[in-house]
Amino acid sequence: MEPINTFKGKAIALPIKDIDTDQIIPARFLKTIDKQGLGANLFTDWRYFEDGSPKPDFLLNQPRAQGAAILVAGDNFGCGSSREHAPWALMGYGFQAVISTSFADIFKGNCYKNGLIPIEVDESLHTELLESAAADEPYEIEVDLPNQLIRLPDGRTATFPIDAFSKKCLTAGIDQLGYLREQAAAIAEYEAGHLDRVSTL
Amino acid sequence: MTQPRTLFEKIWDKHVVAHEPGSPAVLYIDLHLVHEVTSPQAFQGLREKGLKVRRPDHTQATMDHSIPTTDRSLPILDAIAAKQVNQLRTNCHEFGIPLADLGDENQGIVHVIGPEMGLTQPGMTVVCGDSHTSTHGAFGALAFGIGTTEVEHVLATQCLLQNRPKTYEVRFAGALPKGVGSKDLILALIARIGVGGGTGYVLEYTGEAIRALSMEGRMTVCNMSIEGGARAGMIAPDDITFEYLAGRPNAPYGDAWDDAVGRWRRLPSDEGATYDKLISIDAATLEPMITYGTNPGMGIAITQPVPDPASAGANGESIRKALDYMALEAGKPLLGHAVDVVFIGSCTNSRISDLREAAQLMKGRKVSPNVRVLVVPGSEKIKKQAESENLPEIFRAAGAEWREAGCSMCIAMNGDQLAPGQYCVSTSNRNFEGRQGKGGRTFLASPLTAAASALNGVVTDVRTMLG
């Protein structure tokens, strides 16, 4: 994985609460055995009519969305199914970060594993960002992962939480599996010490 | 004296392999379940890194999501689904993982077959690349869904990196009234706490109403924990649990069984153990529940009117959007609303007790000619059991379709799906937009409510039919 440190991108707003992963990428696209190519179907049922033509009202079909890298979405983003196809689709489209007041647990974990940054902000800033990112003027936000900050165009900053381990892996470009594999001796010792349970199956 | 601990804490503590400061805990996984949709990229990752599966003996695969529920002797017509199914076969063969393939006596929905095969046991950690892994918590296991990258982690190391979640006691005092079941109980909880109410928590269901539930009923409850945002939900094991497990193919036997039961009896939360959060609900006040909206938290008692967005405060906009999609009017009850399809199935409600309940109501009656009714057993075993009790005859005589085991119209990946605009009373767990087919509209409810609505062709309060 490429290390992620600081990046700047255009933010757009999707002010809907509880967006579930079935909306992000519907199940009929999960028959793939790859991670690639899902961006084309991101939010597909909100984005396209039955005949495949774009719905002009939907955010991603508006000129403002061109080149957007940050999605500001409503509370509890990514709830429902555990499908990792959701971050794959968001990243395939070109998003590098999602801003909300809260994220569903499994979705958040999946984001960290893939380098999509979930950014939690408080309600008042969230309301402000939803508005600014919906304005006609392009609205650019800088994400500073090492310092856990977002920087707004007017220079103001806000911090966001991320666990130290995920941050370390993302900023150094380390695959978490590498860390787990280094624990091989401890795992073997654990298995030997819990034979009664480990051998039940 | 050691500190009193909860069920969750006992299982967590026992499974921590290592925990370095500044890093998440390395948690040992006892049982890893695998299905065709969320695993291909994980196996590909192993291949690229030249890794093996560490414990194939703690891993079980099956096919459930993208497979047809029609005649199994026919080839899969959807070429992309066929490729995915074949990929799982290849992966299981290459990495030495047992697979309950199509036609195998153990094939079925992953969360149905784990318990059925006796793989899911109290005190275990259970994971699967599937959010409804919470189902297995009904056995007093710590069970939760993971993403595909984590599937690869578990395949390679049998461990996961996890931050410790908080605990949430959900207490159901009192006894459930007639016609009100485990599905109503969990829908009532989610309506109360919302789809994000359990985020960051592991739920433990306690109280008299939970103790009185069968294992099937407990699985229905734990299954939908994720719909309240909680990755895991659990219920302390008791004699009902042990009775269910005894004699199952993978359960311990002989002296090992006695030892295991001895250990399992020490799992329930200690007297005086505390939780980070608590909610208490009187089960005796519950009614049959139904959802009107586009997430499982948008549920009401079946006699209630659909809420008015104008008086719903902060949720108003979400409800307005949902009612628009559902083409429903605020302030009107759902009772009497026409239904096009009824789906009885899914990892929430496709077990033998669910099918028996539906069959009992449908016996000697006909479903409404306007309604297509699908009954889809959760597994091959359930299908066989139902056949031995002549349930398929009852369903067919009533005018319902009896299908092969799988996820089917719960997720609509296999062609079993709603047409745009259709209304469906479904015993599954998600009413998200398009979940049961693009443009389809889902009312989530219990098997009894589904069967009653199938017979009348409209949303029905089953209590009016129970005599």
Ligand code: SF4
């Ligand atoms: S029945 Fe539905 S919810 Fe359950 S595992 Fe299958 S698709 Fe997922």
